[in-house]
Amino acid sequence: MTQFNEMYQGAEVRLPYARLKDWVAQMPQELRSLKQAEAEALFRRIGITFAVYGEGGDPDRLIPFDMFPRVFSGSEWARLERGIKQRARALNAFLVDVYGRGEIIRAGRIPARLVYQNEAYEKAVAGFVPPKGVYSHIVGVDIVRTGPDDFYVLEDNCRTPSGVSYMLESREIMMRMFPDLFRENRIEPVDTYSEKLRRTLSSVAPAKCKDEPTVVILTPGHFNSAYYEHSLLADLMGVELVEGQDLFVDGEYVWMRTTEGPQRVDVIYRRIDDAYLDPLCFRPDSMLGIPGLMDVYRSGGVSICSAPGAGVADDKAVYTYVPDMVRFYLGEEPILQNVPTWQCGRDEDLKYVLANLPDLVVKEVHGSGGYGMLVGPKASRDEIERFRLKLTEGPGNYIAQPTLALSTVPTFVEEGVAPRHVDLRPYCLVGERIELVPGGLTRVALKEGSLVVNSSQGGGVKDTWVLAE
Amino acid sequence: MLSRTADNLYWIARYMERADTVARLLEVGSRISLLPSAQGYRSEWDSLLQATGMAHAFAQKYGETVQRNIESFLFFDRDNPSSIASCITAARENGRIVRTALTSQVWDALNTAFQELRQLEREERSKLELSRLTDWTMRHAAMLRGAIDATLLRDDGFNFLNIGYYLERGDNTARLMDVKYYVLLPRIDFVGSGLDNYQWTTLLRAMGAQRAFHWAYGGDVTAMKIADFLIRNPQSPRSLATCTAGLMNHLGRLAKAYGRETEAQDKARSLAAGIESATVEAIFDEGLHEFLTRYIAEAAQLANAIHDAYLSGEMR
Numbered sequence: 001m002t003q004f005n006e007m008y009q010g011a012e013v014r015l016p017y018a019r020l021k022d023w024v025a026q027m028p029q030e031l032r033s034l035k036q037a038e039a040e041a042l043f044r045r046i047g048i049t050f051a052v053y054g055e056g057g058d059p060d061r062l063i064p065f066d067m068f069p070r071v072f073s074g075s076e077w078a079r080l081e082r083g084i085k086q087r088a089r090a091l092n093a094f095l096v097d098v099y100g101r102g103e104i105i106r107a108g109r110i111p112a113r114l115v116y117q118n119e120a121y122e123k124a125v126a127g128f129v130p131p132k133g134v135y136s137h138i139v140g141v142d143i144v145r146t147g148p149d150d151f152y153v154l155e156d157n158c159r160t161p162s163g164v165s166y167m168l169e170s171r172e173i174m175m176r177m178f179p180d181l182f183r184e185n186r187i188e189p190v191d192t193y194s195e196k197l198r199r200t201l202s203s204v205a206p207a208k209c210k211d212e213p214t215v216v217i218l219t220p221g222h223f224n225s226a227y228y229e230h231s232l233l234a235d236l237m238g239v240e241l242v243e244g245q246d247l248f249v250d251g252e253y254v255w256m257r258t259t260e261g262p263q264r265v266d267v268i269y270r271r272i273d274d275a276y277l278d279p280l281c282f283r284p285d286s287m288l289g290i291p292g293l294m295d296v297y298r299s300g301g302v303s304i305c306s307a308p309g310a311g312v313a314d315d316k317a318v319y320t321y322v323p324d325m326v327r328f329y330l331g332e333e334p335i336l337q338n339v340p341t342w343q344c345g346r347d348e349d350l351k352y353v354l355a356n357l358p359d360l361v362v363k364e365v366h367g368s369g370g371y372g373m374l375v376g377p378k379a380s381r382d383e384i385e386r387f388r389l390k391l392t393e394g395p396g397n398y399i400a401q402p403t404l405a406l407s408t409v410p411t412f413v414e415e416g417v418a419p420r421h422v423d424l425r426p427y428c429l430v431g432e433r434i435e436l437v438p439g440g441l442t443r444v445a446l447k448e449g450s451l452v453v454n455s456s457q458g459g460g461v462k463d464t465w466v467l468a469e
Numbered sequence: 470m471l472s473r474t475a476d477n478l479y480w481i482a483r484y485m486e487r488a489d490t491v492a493r494l495l496e497v498g499s500r501i502s503l504l505p506s507a508q509g510y511r512s513e514w515d516s517l518l519q520a521t522g523m524a525h526a527f528a529q530k531y532g533e534t535v536q537r538n539i540e541s542f543l544f545f546d547r548d549n550p551s552s553i554a555s556c557i558t559a560a561r562e563n564g565r566i567v568r569t570a571l572t573s574q575v576w577d578a579l580n581t582a583f584q585e586l587r588q589l590e591r592e593e594r595s596k597l598e599l600s601r602l603t604d605w606t607m608r609h610a611a612m613l614r615g616a617i618d619a620t621l622l623r624d625d626g627f628n629f630l631n632i633g634y635y636l637e638r639g640d641n642t643a644r645l646m647d648v649k650y651y652v653l654l655p656r657i658d659f660v661g662s663g664l665d666n667y668q669w670t671t672l673l674r675a676m677g678a679q680r681a682f683h684w685a686y687g688g689d690v691t692a693m694k695i696a697d698f699l700i701r702n703p704q705s706p707r708s709l710a711t712c713t714a715g716l717m718n719h720l721g722r723l724a725k726a727y728g729r730e731t732e733a734q735d736k737a738r739s740l741a742a743g744i745e746s747a748t749v750e751a752i753f754d755e756g757l758h759e760f761l762t763r764y765i766a767e768a769a770q771l772a773n774a775i776h777d778a779y780l781s782g783e784m785r
Contacts, residue, residue: 221566222562222565222566231568231569234569235568235569240471240474241569242471242473243473245473246471246472246473246782256471257471257472257473257781257782257783258470258471258472258782259470259471259472259475259625259629259723259727259779259780259784260727261784
């Protein structure tokens with residue numbers, strides 16, 4: 001399988017990377033080690049660490065940061081941007097539809113079972129249209145690349161995609177360590193993200209809210225692995241970071257407990273799952289939620305971002321139908337392609353998957369974080385047989401995709417610089433307007449040959465550049 | 470600000486001040502234990518455990534009052550919520566939750582203390598001198614205090630931090646004095662003896678106030694002078710008068726910023742008035758122990774009032 005190295009075209013350096021060639025060639029080994037140590041110290045100092053569940057060990061583990069940036073030209077990005085925004089619009093149209101009349105199902109474009117019997121489908125919000133008709137306010141679209149013009153969407157994240165703090169902090173650290181690079185290359189800034197996020201959240205305040213809306217971020221608490229990100233975003237936007245216990249329902253509104261008495265809350269950017277939002281509506285044993293929140297929400301007293309129920313759009317089984325959504329709701333052809341996907345719940349697909357396991361990537365429909373997946377070409381015979389058994393027992397729980405020849409980007413490794421596989425997660429903001437900062441989170445599989453970029457599986461991050469045209 | 474944030478700030482201060490006091494207690498204990506003993510009264514260490522309010526828990530876990538066990542209990546033991554390790558960990562945890570309400574220097578001070586603590590815990594115990602541990606603790610407490618004073622915005626969060634400091638410090642001063650008077654000298658004929666004076670001097674030393682005391686008073690060390698210094702003298706950084714004045718000041722600033730008074734301001738005023746109006750003679754007439762017990766109880770009521778008015782989020 002030939003792999004596309006984003007820096008080269010044959011022996012030629014591709015234009016976006018032109019200036020990086022000299023940069024890396026002229027960097028002495030000592031300087032490199034020095035800078036790497038400096039980056040690590042900076043990350044630790046600002047406290048940007050990542051806890052991995054169920055691993056024990058250091059709860060303040062650092063995500064490895066690779067200093068070699070990943071670069072897009074302005075025109076490459078322009079196309080990506082159009083594709084991502086298109087997808088975000090379609091996904092939101094789909095959500096409004098399936099909690100409303102369900103036209104796409106009536107039209108026979110997507111099976112009713114996949115939607116209405118989906119665990120992520122919230123009956124509690126059927127018939128409710130959130131302000132501005134937006135369910136998913138932050139859409140994280142995971143994209144991989146296989147050639148100069150070949151981009152595929154791996155999955156959509158419509159609930160609460162995380163990782164944006166790495167996009168912001170990686171950039172801060174790169175600018176601090178290599179100011180010359182930023183003088184020589186014209187790199188679009190990403191630090192407008194927090195301002196755009198604040199504007200997006202404010203724009204979906206409930207109609208009842210007449211003044212400047214009060215926005216808060218709702219976190220499960222400081223034991224959560226993404227707590228740093230929650231507190232960073234709260235800080236950058238200048239809003240309160242609250243836990244469930246800080247909020248209560250009184251009358252038709254939600255209030256937060258402050259030292260000056262109750263203060264009304266208009267928009268909640270929640271970083272907890274639907275199930276934990278309101279013990280009266282969802283899980284009764286939730287200690288994280290706010291009793292009565294959903295009643296206030298449905299009567300238009302508060303906005304919740306992303307809206308409860310948004311998860312039905314990013315289910316791995318629903319994913320297959322996103323290109324159809326684009327055609328159905330927008331009347332456009334999808335700009336970004338899906339990875340061809342086999343639904344193991346379908347007999348003919350299952351047959352194909354079982355026959356070709358060593359060549360495929362098999363994923364759990366509801367899994368995340370790179371857990372519970374099979375990478376056929378890298379798996380041992382035992383692992384493959386174990387998956388074969390799982391697939392026969394519960395085929396509906398799995399999808400399969402071809403092993404893509406993911407693009408690589410030069411990466412600093414022990415022996416020098418070597419290509420490593422990457423993916424990309426941009427964060428699309430949907431409110432009154434749809435916005436996308438030029439950049440995103442590039443995750444890199446640091447192990448040679450590895451295709452798994454998840455931080456829980458030894459992945460690292462890179463700064464992602466978009467060059468100004 | 471969020472009530473929970475105010476609560477976290479308040480506890481950062483209380484825990485660090487408590488760690489500082491425990492370090493001072495340990496220092497006093499080890500100093501007194503260097504004296505020839507066999508006088509026949511109770512061990513000094515017992516009285517120090519009484520001061521932390523943890524004598525019972527210690528007896529249950531360790532039994533005999535051996536210096537080494539007491540060091541472990543007061544410095545390293547995570548089962549003891551008032552141990553220095555527990556206090557620093559709790560302070561840092563509270564700080565982590567409210568990172569955005571702190572400056573990077575304040576966070577640095579908290580986090581560095583915690584990271585160094587973890588290193589200390591990995592070191593061989595026999596290589597750790599007690600004086601190194603107590604110095605280390607007091608240094609980090611001072612660094613945090615300095616970072617707060619030098620870098621933090623003078624907003625309501627700053628007031629809640631200071632309220633935590635002054636409440637804890639006043640409580641600690643009262644308890645330290647009480648233990649010296651009450652536990653060490655159960656019989657009145659010891660009062661005024663040479664030994665008595667030596668122990669009072671050690672108390673001053675523990676509060677880092679021995680020289681300050683001599684500058685302020687001169688002459689012989691007497692119980693009356695020490696009581697005046699630690700209770701009524703507004704120049705003394707740890708006196709009850711200084712602590713209550715600090716509480717009045719910061720609660721007053723909150724009332725002004727929020728545009729309303731609460732029960733907490735009332736209680737702080739009456740606590741301060743009680744200190745100001747009492748002469749040393751009157752205090753000794755009432756009985757030092759009785760006076761201190763009353764102070765500790767009233768300060769606890771003030772803490773409750775602060776909790777209800779600001780930290781619980783129940784105020785409507």
